[in-house]
Amino acid sequence: MEGDGDLPVSGIASAANAQAGDLAFLDGNGKSVPEISANAGIFVTNEANLQYVPEGASKLVTRFPRYAHSVAALAMYKPRHLDWTGEARISPDAQVHEGAHVSPGAVIGPGAVVGEGSWIGPNASLGPGVQVGRHCQIGANTSVFCALLGDHVTLLAGARIGEAGFGVLAAPDGQRDAPHFGRVILQDHVSIGANTCIDRGVFEDTIMGERTKIDNLSQIAHNVVFGRSVIMAAFGGISGSVRVGNHAMIGGRVGIADHVRVGDGVSLAASSGLFRNIEDGETWGGTPAKPIRQWMREVAWLQKQANPKKNN
Amino acid sequence: MEGDGDLPVSGIASAANAQAGDLAFLDGNGKSVPEISANAGIFVTNEANLQYVPEGASKLVTRFPRYAHSVAALAMYKPRHLDWTGEARISPDAQVHEGAHVSPGAVIGPGAVVGEGSWIGPNASLGPGVQVGRHCQIGANTSVFCALLGDHVTLLAGARIGEAGFGVLAAPDGQRDAPHFGRVILQDHVSIGANTCIDRGVFEDTIMGERTKIDNLSQIAHNVVFGRSVIMAAFGGISGSVRVGNHAMIGGRVGIADHVRVGDGVSLAASSGLFRNIEDGETWGGTPAKPIRQWMREVAWLQKQANPKKNN
Amino acid sequence: MEGDGDLPVSGIASAANAQAGDLAFLDGNGKSVPEISANAGIFVTNEANLQYVPEGASKLVTRFPRYAHSVAALAMYKPRHLDWTGEARISPDAQVHEGAHVSPGAVIGPGAVVGEGSWIGPNASLGPGVQVGRHCQIGANTSVFCALLGDHVTLLAGARIGEAGFGVLAAPDGQRDAPHFGRVILQDHVSIGANTCIDRGVFEDTIMGERTKIDNLSQIAHNVVFGRSVIMAAFGGISGSVRVGNHAMIGGRVGIADHVRVGDGVSLAASSGLFRNIEDGETWGGTPAKPIRQWMREVAWLQKQANPKKNN
Incomplete structure (x- = not known):
């Protein structure tokens, strides 16, 4: 521990988005420079990332910084769905508009709102605290947790909104799931398959959007x-x-690697x-994806070279 | 509006399948010739497709033909599942055979039949009106709407039968979901994963089938x-x-583009x-798919060319 | 029928794992040598596989060996979930620890245990007989049948544990689903998306694991x-x-063909x-997958050859 140990921690955040009072973490082997918010001031870090902690910031050094951060975070924020102990199918603490229809078997947690x-x-x-706007269709056997839905939102059957994402952190006893604290926001007229x-x-x-x-x-x-x-098949x-x-228009079975940025009006075959960022208005295809003409040229060239006798 | 404005509209259909009295639509930029049924006589179309409307047919011209068509369609056919207002888990209007077993938590809508x-x-x-034949197994947490199931049909857990398909139409206020009016039919001994x-x-x-x-x-x-x-992995x-x-035998993770026709006994790796039609009995692979020998030749040729020193 | 027709059949198994008393089957065209356990002694086989039946073993020859085997198997083992006739949402025969929380709408079958x-x-x-250990999180709208879960197991919403696998067998009246008799075992701290x-x-x-x-x-x-x-995206x-x-670390959208063996610490892009086995510690990519350097060399070579003017 180094710095002001009495500094009050008022929230948790990624290093890239931390505001004053937020506890942030730096993890990994230190070989790439992490993105760090100018306001970040309290860090959990390992030795390898010590070099990146801003001067004057408070820091706790540990072999398992993300794990230590998650322990602190879970002490501050208890997952609300695990706190839901009522027996009622529709919680008496939910607000369901009288002009809404709740089908048989549907379950609505405390603090949820249906327009x-x-x-x-x-x-x-x-789940608890979920907000569903007006004229939404929430399909059969869907689940919605930690989410705000606007008006005219459609979820088809079996959609899963607001589960924890996939993240694995190193803990002293082996790998663990990274806890999640954010929400899902579906704006007006969004439809989910x-x-x-x-x-x-x-x-x-x-x-x-x-x-x-x-x-x-x-x-x-x-x-x-x-x-x-956006349209995605x-x-x-x-x-x-x-x-x-x-x-943007995204074709069937398209995969996009993490942190990639795709511009307005882009089409993906x-x-x-x-695996790379795309500027506005471009059309790309293939794996790894490249501009569509280049990809089609490669497909055609390979076919021609490998099959010299015919030209189809 | 042009033609007989008093012509009674008795149904809705795609232009390709419209019968006398059906309201059909022609949408898009008009650059490809649409398939039009010989019996079609009432159209909603845009300027670009006016050229394709058969002589003597009645037509309404609008900037948003599919949207106008959907408004008319939804005025004629109200989605039945949204009309389901009962509170009973098993609707008193459902017909469940006494030799069927309904597990705890299952919901059966009005007019549904279980053999x-x-x-x-x-x-x-x-859902309402769903028909399930004899000796079917409808798995845990499945949903079935707008569907007819024959005998000995198996749905494994979480299968989603009869949701609206994916279609986006242009409306004056932006893109909207295309409404769906058809059903799903699963014939005898069909199994769904x-x-x-x-x-x-x-x-x-x-x-x-x-x-x-x-x-x-x-x-x-x-x-x-x-x-x-058919077998599909x-x-x-x-x-x-x-x-x-x-x-036909369709391997794991195969994709087939819309409107493609695949013959009897075809195998897909x-x-x-x-992206193309396949004749009976052929075996294809790759993306874009081609006859299997051609695809394997390309894979082997590329490997050999790019790795000149070894031959594995 | 040949051999000792009075031999008691005490179980069922694949030919590869059959123990004394187990009924095994040999199916297919006989062109590949089947794996057969040294203890196997009772077979259902077709003519094509007769050559592989060990000397002295009892055998029943039929045109549909796997079908005959499944008929015998289903006479011995009735699928337990189809035997579940209670009306109670939480079966009185289930054992739910008083320190567990069962949310509204959840169904727990007879003989199930929740820690x-x-x-x-x-x-x-x-489902009936399912065992859930301590401190597990079983998500909304999940289904779990024929399974044993250790402690600290997490299933996110909609996970499907223990459904029958995909297997199609030839029967006299056409293709049928192969019955399944095994379980799913999820060890401690496993998380399923x-x-x-x-x-x-x-x-x-x-x-x-x-x-x-x-x-x-x-x-x-x-x-x-x-x-x-193991981590799989x-x-x-x-x-x-x-x-x-x-x-092992398995990237997004990876497919692995049946019976393939992947070593410790392998990475797949x-x-x-x-389609092939991989030794410990290797990193592979591509389809068909190969060592990562070889795959990247092919991708780069193709791009260069097909686009001679530029070098990106």
């Missing part, structure tokens, strides 16, 4: 932000912290695997 | 028709209106991405 | 065995009987399609 004209399908599960999963953010939120439409069996990881009117796989611009 | 010897798993949701999704048709039906077997986590889009005894992704012949 | 401090989410379904499916074994068990972490929307087929502390697809060593 006018919304339809909650059979065997749907809405059957059995599609949208994970809650780690510290920030996962956000789908207005009128964005996602097909079935897609995966959207923690901290992803989609703009307005089935089996889309969007890794953590990806940004996608407005009006079906089955693309994208 | 002799069928097992409805815990927390399954059967866990968390697999089969969307209902737009105007026609989505159909799986007798003894067809689909593995887990697959996606079958609107209007797809599979023949008899996990993560299969079948786009809209695809036709697959009898006894795992991970294929198919 | 201290475990949380069963809303609308979850635990949202809408991920882990199938029960055919005769043996499907096993995930301690602290193994699986992301959302993945598919793990029958008889797969993962070691300790979303859309992983693991075919039947695959073995994966300890501390995102989107790999693996």
Whole structure:
């Protein structure tokens, strides 16, 4: 421990987004320079990342910084769904508009809100504090936790909104799941396909912009932000912290690596695997994805070279 | 508006399948010739497609033809599941055979029918009017809407049958979900894997032929028709209106583009991405898929060229 | 029928694992030599496989050996979940620790056990005889059948544990689903993602080793065995009987063909399609997967050759 040990910790955050009073962490082998917010002042770090801690910041040095951070975080924020002990199918502490319809078997947790004209399908599960706007359709057997839904939002059956994302941290006794504290925000007129999963953010939120439409069996990881009117076909796989611009069109079975930025109006051909940022308006394809003409040239060239006798 | 404005509209359909009295639409930029049924007589169209409207047909011209069509369609056909207001877990208007077993937590809507010897798993949701034949196994936490199931049909846990397919239409205020009016038909001895999704048709039906077997986590889009005894492994992704012949074998993670036709007895290697029609009995692989020998030749040739020193 | 027709049959097994008294089967065209346990003594076989039946073993010859085997097997072992006729949401024959929390809508079958401090989410379904250890989190709308879960196991919403795997056998009237008799075993600290499916074994068990972490929307087929502390990202697809060593890291959308063996500490790049065994510690990528350097060399060489003018 070094620095002001009495400094009050008022929140938790990633190093990139920490504000004054937030506890942040630096983990990994120290070989890449971490993004650090100018306001960050309290760190848990390991020896390898000690070099990156800003001068004057308070720091706790440990072999397992993310684990130590998660222990502190879980002491400050108890996962609300695990605190839900009521027996009632519709919690007396939920606010369901009289003009909403709750189907048989649906469960609504304490503090949840359902707006006018919304339809909650059979065997749907809405967790504590979830907010559903007006004229939403929440499909059969869906689950929604840690989420805010605008108006006219549609979830088809089996959609999974707000589960913890996939993150594994090193702890003294082996690998553990990284705890998640963010939410999922689905803006007005967003539609989510059957059995599609949208994970809650780690510290920030996962956000789908207005009128964005996602097909079935897609995966959207923690901290992803989609703009307005994005269209994504089935089996889309969007890794953590990806940004996608407005009006982008993403074909079936496209994968995007973490932290990649995709501009407005971009098109990605079906089955693309994208590992690089794309500027506005471009069309890419292939794995690893590249501009569509280049990819098609490679496919055609290979076919011609490897099959010299025919030209099809 | 042009033509006989008093012509009674008795139904809705795609232009390709419209019968006399059906309201059809023509949308898009007009650059490709649409398929139009010889019986179609009432159209909503935009300027770009005006050229394709048959002589003598009645037509309404608008900037948003599919949107106008959907407004008319939704005025004629109200989605039945949103009309389901009962509170009973098993609707008094459902017909469940006394020799069927309904597990705890299962919900059965009004007008649904469950045949002799069928097992409805815990927390399954059967929507209004769904028909389940005899000796079916409807897995835990499944949902079935707008569907007819024959005898000896098996749905593993979490299967999603009859959700709306993925279609986005242009409306004056931005993009909207295209409404769906068709059903899913699963013939006798069909088996559907866990968390697999089969969307209902737009105007026609989505159909799986007798003894067809689909593995887990697959996606079958609107209007797809599979023949008899098809086998498809996990993560299969079948786009809209695809036709697959009898006894076809589709490997894991195969994708097929919309409207493609696959013949009887075709085999598709795992991970294929198919964009063209295939004749009966052929075996294809790769992305874009091609005859298997050609694909394997390309893979081997590339490996040899790029790695000149060794020959493995 | 040949051999000792009065020999008591005490169990069922695959030919590879049969012990004395177990009924085994040999099916297929006989062109590949089947693996046969030294203790196997009672076979159902077809003509093509007669040559492989060990001398002195009892045998029944039929055109449909796997079908005949399944008929015998189902006469001996009735699927327990179909025998579950109670009406109670939480079976009076289940043992739920008083320090566990069962959320509204959750269903727990007869003979199931839930340990201290475990949380069963809303609308979850635990089948007959399922065992859940201490401090587990069983997500909303999950289903668990035929499974043993250790302590600190996490299932995110919609996970499907213990459904029958995908197997199609030839019967006199056409193709049928192969019955499954094994279990799923999830050891301590295993975490399973949202809408991920882990199938029960055919005769043996499907096993995930301690602290193994699986992301959302993945598919793990029958008889797969993962070691300790494996990490697998979303859309992983693991075919039947695959073995994966300890501390392996499997990227997003990786597919592994059936019976492949992956060593300890192996890394597989995102989107790999693996058809061969890999030794300990190697890093592979591509489809078909190969050592990562070789794959990257091929990708770079193709790009350079097909795009002679630029060098990006």
